[in-house]
Amino acid sequence: MAESGQATRAVLVDAAGTPLGGDQEVAAWCRAEEDPGRAGAVQTLPRPLRTPAKVVIVGLGGGAADGDYRAAGAAAVGAVARDEELQVEVPAGATPEQVRDLAEGIWFAGYRFAEAPEGPRTAAVDLITSNDGYAESLSTAQAVARAVWLARDLTNMPSSTKNPAWFAGQVVAEAATRPGLTVIVREPEQLAEEGFGGILAVGGGSATPPRLVELCWAPEGATRHVVLVGKGITFDTGGISIKTRDGMKLMKKDMGGAAAVIAATLAAADLGLPVRVTALAPLAENAVSGSAYRPGDVITHYDGTTSESTNSDAEGRLVLADALGYAVANLAPDVVIDLATLTGANMVALGKGMAALYSHDDDLAAALVRAGTAAGERMWRMPLPEDYAEYLRSDIADRHSSPAQGAGSVVAALYLRDFLGDKAGSWAHLDMSAPSWSDKTTGDLVKGATGWGVRTLVRYLTA
Structure with missing residues (x-):
């Protein structure tokens, strides 16, 4: 598991490759790459930026199509090792439905069969948001994910x-x-x-x-x-x-x-x-x-x-x-x-x-x-x-x-x-x-x- 404060950080970028959190160093990196913002696209920075934690850039596409946010959440989970912690910053302008999709993507992709010897896909996932209005969306996503995990376990x-x-x-x-x-x-x-x-x-x-x-x-x-x-x-x-x-x-x-x-x-x-x-x-x-x-x-x-x-x-x-x-x-x-x-x-x-x-x-x-x-x-x-x-x-x-x-x-x-x-x-x-x-x-x-x-x-x- 990563040391405290050393969680992998997932930065979401739009179709143009613009970081939705306003990170200028990530923006500069994206300008040098081709198609960094396609929904579900993932790039791992070759070296840390200002933080010693690993940074992955996750494309969100236009963000408006069904599944864009879900694909981004799943891609973020897929980009880290099983024993790593993951931090995902929720874009400030995201709708409650988009936040639900993002969380569902993270939790669906993080599934591991309950009887399997390996643990969950990541050690922990921290969704960072300054908007208290997302609580219901996250609660709904959690209930749906729990149900999907149960159906997968039974099957x-x-x-x-x-x-x-x-x-x-x-x-x-x-x-x-x-x-x-x-x-x-x-x-x-x-x-x-x-x-x-x-x-x-x-x-x-x-x-x-x-x-x-x-x-x-x-x-x-x-x-x-x-x-x-x-x-x-x-x-x-x-x-x-x-x-x-x-x-x-x-x-x-x-x-x-x-x-x-x-x-x-x-x-x-x-x-x-x-x-x-x-x-x-x-x-x-x-x-x-x-x-x-x-x-x-x-x-x-x-x-x-x-x-x-x-x-x-x-x-x-x-x-x-x-x-x-x-x-x-x-x-x-x-x-x-x-x-x-x-x-x-x-x-x-x-x-x-x-x-x-x-x-x-x-x-x-x-x-x-x-x-x-x-x-x-x-x-x-x-x-x-x-x-x-x-x-x-x-x-x-x-x-x-x-x-x-x-x-x-x-x-x-x-x-x-x-x-x-x-x-x-x-x-x-x-x-x-x-x-x-x-x-x-x-x-x-x-x-x-x-x-x-x-x-x-x-x-x-x-x-």
Whole structure:
């Protein structure tokens, strides 16, 4: 760790390379360099200036574009060694939203998996500001960062530890630290009594039985109820339709949707948001054994309808179907949003950095896109063509869960829509398989789980 007073100092510069703190020596250095002010650009001065501390110059770009301040914060953290302290001076003219972005960038990029042997990215970060009006922005950024870190920790946890019971226990423990939250955990016996056939089928092949977690934040005076549903497959072998080795090696991340909706609901409580939020996390391990469900099985869901499943590797939609049916029948939601690492087709269509968004509600879709843009999580709205619903027709059940005609992400969304009933018009589905994992450390993402969806959901709930 750097000695007291020897912290690395990050100087933010605008698109023209002008230091926002008015540091003339840094200004002189920037005039000799090309493009020093691009958002996220970093230069380390070759020698100290007046202070013996190291100085890094961090570009802020124009500062007005979504993500400029977040990129600068992340770049500042990336420019220092793990054992160094970091000081970042907040520009005097920054808006509260820009300060929030700066702090989020710092804290997102500073993440390290809680179980990893190495510590946080930096020893300490000191945001220097003379404006007391930024306190709320920093508090909000801290709550969101804490939620993102939790979602990343849950998703990064090896499945040798992370079975459905363990995940449920983590939710109970987190909720116990926050007033105003309630948790219901349904165990296998209760799932059977209440008819959660999809969850039971998918979890039936595992030695660690499934669970359904219901986490609720219900503040007094809330005027709307948002239900968040997240796919929670704690490990996915593919079941009897077993995956390849390469297809299976990252399947500890197949509960990223559940992690996101749980973490976002905890953040809603931390921030005291005036909206009722219920998170549903159907949790199961899709394993191979004599009790695993088979291709060709017909499964009866919570709402009493049936699905023919000819591919046990299309398991996520089966557990989501139960949770969606339960939400519509019992929770009186105004809005239903589900998040799931659902299909490989998401990455085929949109690449690694973008989720697929499906919704019949133009206003809801637009609100989620705005929230995602502000949060730095990209998504693209996809179609829900009615003629594709024909792909779901089954000769022996109400629907086919895994048809092979193509358009995998689209057809999966249409399948889920079946369970919304009269709430289909106020529902959105986010297929976030691709952006849920980062293969390298870049920007505000650290190699591993990204916690995708938490930022977007908190922004949406705050709007």
